[in-house]
Amino acid sequence: MALSIEDIKKVAHLARIEVTDSDAAATLSKLTGILGLIEQMQAVDTSGIEPMSHSQDLNQRLREDVVTKINLRDEFQKNAPILGNGSTLPAVGDGLYLVPKVIE
Amino acid sequence: MINSSLKQLGDLLQTKKISSVELTQTFLNRIQQYNPSINAYIALDEARTIAQAKAADERIASGNAMPLTGVPFAQKDIFCAKGWQTTCGSKMLANFIAPYDAHVITQFDTAGAVNLGKTNMDEFAMGSSNETSYFGGVKNPWSFDRVPGGSSGGSAAAVAARLCAAATGTDTGGSIRQPASLCGFTGLKPTYGVVSRFGMIAFASSLDQAGPMAKSAEDCALMMNVMAGFDERDSTSLNREKEDYTRDLNKPLQGLKVGLPKEYFSEGLDTNVGKVIEAAIAEYKKLGAEIVDISLPNTGLSIPVYYVLAPAEASSNLSRYDGVRYGHRAAEYTDLMDMYNKSRAEGFGAEVKRRILIGTYVLSAGYYDAYYLKAQQIRRLIAQDFVEAFKQCDVIMGPAAPSTAFKAGEKVDDPVAMYLQDIYTISTNLAGLPGMSVPAGFAQSDDGVSLPVGLQIIGNYFDEARMLNVAHKYQQVTDWHERMPELVLPKEAK
Numbered sequence: 001m002a003l004s005i006e007d008i009k010k011v012a013h014l015a016r017i018e019v020t021d022s023d024a025a026a027t028l029s030k031l032t033g034i035l036g037l038i039e040q041m042q043a044v045d046t047s048g049i050e051p052m053s054h055s056q057d058l059n060q061r062l063r064e065d066v067v068t069k070i071n072l073r074d075e076f077q078k079n080a081p082i083l084g085n086g087s088t089l090p091a092v093g094d095g096l097y098l099v100p101k102v103i104e
Numbered sequence: 105m106i107n108s109s110l111k112q113l114g115d116l117l118q119t120k121k122i123s124s125v126e127l128t129q130t131f132l133n134r135i136q137q138y139n140p141s142i143n144a145y146i147a148l149d150e151a152r153t154i155a156q157a158k159a160a161d162e163r164i165a166s167g168n169a170m171p172l173t174g175v176p177f178a179q180k181d182i183f184c185a186k187g188w189q190t191t192c193g194s195k196m197l198a199n200f201i202a203p204y205d206a207h208v209i210t211q212f213d214t215a216g217a218v219n220l221g222k223t224n225m226d227e228f229a230m231g232s233s234n235e236t237s238y239f240g241g242v243k244n245p246w247s248f249d250r251v252p253g254g255s256s257g258g259s260a261a262a263v264a265a266r267l268c269a270a271a272t273g274t275d276t277g278g279s280i281r282q283p284a285s286l287c288g289f290t291g292l293k294p295t296y297g298v299v300s301r302f303g304m305i306a307f308a309s310s311l312d313q314a315g316p317m318a319k320s321a322e323d324c325a326l327m328m329n330v331m332a333g334f335d336e337r338d339s340t341s342l343n344r345e346k347e348d349y350t351r352d353l354n355k356p357l358q359g360l361k362v363g364l365p366k367e368y369f370s371e372g373l374d375t376n377v378g379k380v381i382e383a384a385i386a387e388y389k390k391l392g393a394e395i396v397d398i399s400l401p402n403t404g405l406s407i408p409v410y411y412v413l414a415p416a417e418a419s420s421n422l423s424r425y426d427g428v429r430y431g432h433r434a435a436e437y438t439d440l441m442d443m444y445n446k447s448r449a450e451g452f453g454a455e456v457k458r459r460i461l462i463g464t465y466v467l468s469a470g471y472y473d474a475y476y477l478k479a480q481q482i483r484r485l486i487a488q489d490f491v492e493a494f495k496q497c498d499v500i501m502g503p504a505a506p507s508t509a510f511k512a513g514e515k516v517d518d519p520v521a522m523y524l525q526d527i528y529t530i531s532t533n534l535a536g537l538p539g540m541s542v543p544a545g546f547a548q549s550d551d552g553v554s555l556p557v558g559l560q561i562i563g564n565y566f567d568e569a570r571m572l573n574v575a576h577k578y579q580q581v582t583d584w585h586e587r588m589p590e591l592v593l594p595k596e597a598k
Contacts, residue, residue, distance in 0.1 A: 031458065044482055079431075080429065
């Protein structure tokens with residue numbers, strides 16, 4: 001299945017990674033090679049084989065419904081990124097994280 | 105002292121023949137001398153390291169020491185260590201200071217071990233040469249123009265160059281075993297679920313597993329005693345009884361059935377590497393092992409399957425890096441979508457982006473069945489190959505990597521060629537089995553340089569103690585694991 005520049009741009013959009021036109025062209029040739037490798041799978045008859053998502057047969061463990069974590073908000077917010085767009089302040093305010101306005 | 109085993113170091117410390125501060129300073133001095141050339145470490149914090157060594161000395165004085173108390177280790181920069189810069193080799197996390205400890209770090213702290221620093225790695229553990237690191241490549245201590253392997257390349261070079269007593273690594277498709285082979289030391293990837301992934305930055309969660317990288321099997325066993333154990337914070341951590349991984353080290357190998365998969369000795373394997381592996385097998389015969397020819401017919405499919413499943417899991421795991429709460433945020437952006445797009449475009453390197461895109465593609469509408477589901481089905485076939493094989497043998501042996509260390513830059517523009525480095529290691533990750541690489545000798549490269557070769561030992565689920573026994577007995581009759589590279593520093597530029 002041949003990939004196109006449009007496919008690359010669509011997938012990059014889904015992955016939220018900006019690509020320029022020249023990036024997309026370079027990425028296309030690399031991804032085409034990788035997909036060629038992956039394509040070897042299609043020669044295998046897998047009808048009736050149960051997919052294996054994990055090496056261990058695990059059940060989700062349950063825990064008591066009690067508080068197990070302490071509030072580390074201040075500690076975590078020390079790693080907040082720089083706000084950007086001219087500001088060099090951390091992207092936090094009143095204990096919240098600051099992002100561009102999304103609701104008018 | 106730099107060549108001493110962990111047991112010897114532990115004994116010297118506990119009989120107070122050396123102090124942890126002295127031992128730690130010895131390694132810090134070597135790091136100062138050699139790290140600017142080798143680039144094995146990307147974060148050092150001498151004051152913090154020495155403080156840990158002092159605390160270890162006090163603990164030893166108070167009589168509460170454990171076997172590894174006071175011994176200095178290097179930690180792969182994939183493990184969060186509270187207060188340490190923890191980058192996973194990425195620009196995305198270049199300024200990230202871990203707010204808590206990974207389970208592995210807690211286990212070493214509890215044992216009283218000393219953290220020498222954080223080691224370089226391929227970005228988000230995606231690579232087989234350490235060349236995708238934002239912090240630059242790492243030199244192979246045996247030949248500075250070659251790569252140490254990856255992704256645990258910094259830990260590998262630190263162990264080989266004796267810039268630590270031993271180190272931790274992680275292995276998603278071969279990232280402990282391939283560098284162990286290329287740098288000539290002993291590395292173990294345990295059974296999936298034996299070592300907690302809590303605080304270990306995620307790449308492909310159904311495959312990632314941490315393990316020891318050390319000079320010998322005995323050292324690895326002592327480290328497994330520290331690293332392994334149930335941790336309720338990792339939902340895939342296995343609740344098993346605590347094991348002593350040193351318990352079987354000296355068992356005789358008489359009657360051990362060693363399976364040799366024909367697929368591991370076919371085309372693609374460097375002839376000189378193949379000869380070293382054959383010599384190692386001959387040594388095992390002398391030790392009483394019985395050789396059984398086996399087949400793992402789906403070995404060749406492990407790479408295509410892995411390059412669907414690992415990127416699929418990675419594309420999901422790495423969606424957390426959005427520039428909102430931590431990590432890189434673009435300096436200029438117009439709206440939220442633009443902030444995500446630019447932050448991720450700038451924060452991730454080329455290989456990480458490729459894998460996110462592949463993962464997003466194989467999971468996207470219309471391709472899920474053809475790629476993701478298909479890969480999961482073939483994953484089961486690969487795992488079943490091993491189930492059949494272990495009906496005929498106790499352990500499987502073969503090469504850990506198809507070649508010796510290659511030159512920096514040689515494969516960096518050809519992802520597919522790079523991926524083939526892990527042809528002998530990936531299938532054990534897919535099956536969840538434990539695997540090791542053990543130094544087995546040296547092979548001549550095309551340009552006449554003698555480079556280390558690793559023998560891979562694959563065991564059945566939870567058979568680490570036996571594999572360590574199998575490796576240890578070999579190390580009692582060979583000295584490949586004691587060989588150390590002669591480090592030649594470049595002449596200082598005036």
